[in-house]
Amino acid sequence: MGYALNFNLIWRHFDKLWGGLLLSLELAVISIAIGIVIGLLLAVWYVSAGRMVRAGIAAYVEFIRNVPLILLVYLVFYGLPTVVDIAYSAQTSFIATLSLYSGAYLVEVFRSGLEAVPRGQIDAGKAIGLTPWQRLIHVRLPTMLRITLPALSNTFISLFKDTSVASVISVPELTYGAQWINFNTFRIVEVYLVVTAMYLLTGYALLFALRLVERRFRAAR
Amino acid sequence: MLGQILYALPFLAQGFALTLWVSLLVVVLSLIAGVLMGVGLVYGPVPLRWAVRIFSDTIRGIPILVLIFFVYYGLPAVGVHLQSFWAAVLALTLFKTAQVVEYLRGAVASIPKGQSEAAMAIGLTFRQRLAYVIFPQAFRRFLPPWINGVTDAVKGSALVSLLGITDLMQAINQVIGRTYEAMPLYIFGALVYFAVNYALSLASRRLERRFSFIRE
Numbered sequence: 269m270g271y272a273l274n275f276n277l278i279w280r281h282f283d284k285l286w287g288g289l290l291l292s293l294e295l296a297v298i299s300i301a302i303g304i305v306i307g308l309l310l311a312v313w314y315v316s317a318g319r320m321v322r323a324g325i326a327a328y329v330e331f332i333r334n335v336p337l338i339l340l341v342y343l344v345f346y347g348l349p350t351v352v353d354i355a356y357s358a359q360t361s362f363i364a365t366l367s368l369y370s371g372a373y374l375v376e377v378f379r380s381g382l383e384a385v386p387r388g389q390i391d392a393g394k395a396i397g398l399t400p401w402q403r404l405i406h407v408r409l410p411t412m413l414r415i416t417l418p419a420l421s422n423t424f425i426s427l428f429k430d431t432s433v434a435s436v437i438s439v440p441e442l443t444y445g446a447q448w449i450n451f452n453t454f455r456i457v458e459v460y461l462v463v464t465a466m467y468l469l470t471g472y473a474l475l476f477a478l479r480l481v482e483r484r485f486r487a488a489r
Numbered sequence: 490m491l492g493q494i495l496y497a498l499p500f501l502a503q504g505f506a507l508t509l510w511v512s513l514l515v516v517v518l519s520l521i522a523g524v525l526m527g528v529g530l531v532y533g534p535v536p537l538r539w540a541v542r543i544f545s546d547t548i549r550g551i552p553i554l555v556l557i558f559f560v561y562y563g564l565p566a567v568g569v570h571l572q573s574f575w576a577a578v579l580a581l582t583l584f585k586t587a588q589v590v591e592y593l594r595g596a597v598a599s600i601p602k603g604q605s606e607a608a609m610a611i612g613l614t615f616r617q618r619l620a621y622v623i624f625p626q627a628f629r630r631f632l633p634p635w636i637n638g639v640t641d642a643v644k645g646s647a648l649v650s651l652l653g654i655t656d657l658m659q660a661i662n663q664v665i666g667r668t669y670e671a672m673p674l675y676i677f678g679a680l681v682y683f684a685v686n687y688a689l690s691l692a693s694r695r696l697e698r699r700f701s702f703i704r705e
Binding site for chain 1: 508555562644658672676
């Protein structure tokens, strides 16, 4: 062995890790927010649309779910600007990728959530004279959101971990910070121990907090 | 544009073969390790249960990328020297093993307690109970999510490109470095990964439907 742990250099550069963690969280929050919008719109469209639209939405979902995230990140950052005339930063590019990525997972979540809304609630909405649009806004979506809350928090935590892939296009999030310290100080074991602890603590703290939120808003039985 | 892909096809095929080889190794090794640890988690003594629980929750709580870097850069630092290929396989296997543990736990937990009690009542030993009563039934619960989870191994294997291993992902990046045809090559790569993973998830769904007649 002969490897003596020495955390001094890690603490000296801890701002890299702390800033990285905050950026990871920021990337995850922005991406899931956009992902929720994509997921909601497509799920509502899916359940009311014809065969062509359904096939299109299913193709988007299946494509994203079956391709490695790293390839999607490369495709959007290095590939897309070669065919369309737009310029964006690595961070914007990653947020766009992760939003599309989470959107694909959330369409599925919301679609099955909409199907799980009890028939009786929709009928009750009809009975009191709500229009289809009012039924969607006041009856189906609120109930669906309560049903899908656990799946939503799982998606968020998994997105938080997926932000580590942003390091491959040099977005200075937590994994990038770890790489930086790794290459500049060679305190390899220490930095990955600290970063592992940071991902675990943050992940489980989020899980705990989100479970509390879920309990507050749990669908009535 | 297509000419570039055709010209690079043998090279890309080599990368693809490596992607499949890494995935296969990871899937087989993690199946063995995961089932053993899963049995330990469900039936083992308390310290073993705790050890497996901590292992699984830790591995599943960190990004695969961090796990890969930790194993790849960390092992030599503590005096273990593996080729980068095997470091990558080890890291991905750890990640997959934690998944297999959870699939197995879920599958075994779905078997009603009465089954195991009945097997005990007719005098089967622990091994016989597992082999003749629990596993045959749990298998049908285990298989669909497990096959679906193989796609995670294939997708995760794309990360080994970061260790300089020439898998499909890395082969694509190298061809792009030479031809600057980024978009067609990334789309080509995406379609290859998609074909493999979509076939796997279709198989998983079909199996799930086939086993759906079972009521407990």
